[in-house]
Amino acid sequence: LHPLRVVAQRLGVYLELGYVFYEMGRKGQKFYFDSASTVFGNLLRVAKADSEPWWLAKYMGIAILYERGKDSDIKLAKIAIENLEKNNPEFDSGKHGMKDRFLELKKKIDEVTGGR
Numbered sequence: 001l002h003p004l005r006v007v008a009q010r011l012g013v014y015l016e017l018g019y020v021f022y023e024m025g026r027k028g029q030k031f032y033f034d035s036a037s038t039v040f041g042n043l044l045r046v047a048k049a050d051s052e053p054w055w056l057a058k059y060m061g062i063a064i065l066y067e068r069g070k071d072s073d074i075k076l077a078k079i080a081i082e083n084l085e086k087n088n089p090e091f092d093s094g095k096h097g098m099k100d101r102f103l104e105l106k107k108k109i110d111e112v113t114g115g116r
Helices: 002-027 032-046 052-068 072-087 099-113
Strands: none
Touching: 002 032, 002 052, 002 099, 032 052, 052 072, 052 099
């Protein structure tokens, strides 16, 4: 196998692991949000910028902040999504199917913060 394909396959395993931790956090075991955040943060460091794994990890990092639901986390989620949008006005431009997800998450964050 080509080395990049091997890396992409391994990243997929970590994306799944992070998502499992995220879901466990959503189901009430909130301490798993920290594990999910660590996994997705690590993925952001190794994934090629603007790749599908990078966009998924970016989205999940912000979604974790939103789902955790603390005021400070919601504020960080709002700042993160606004900064991402400033640098990428169309997010992934639909290239990886993430644009609509980001817009929906932004809407949810705005509803909680009153758009402030």
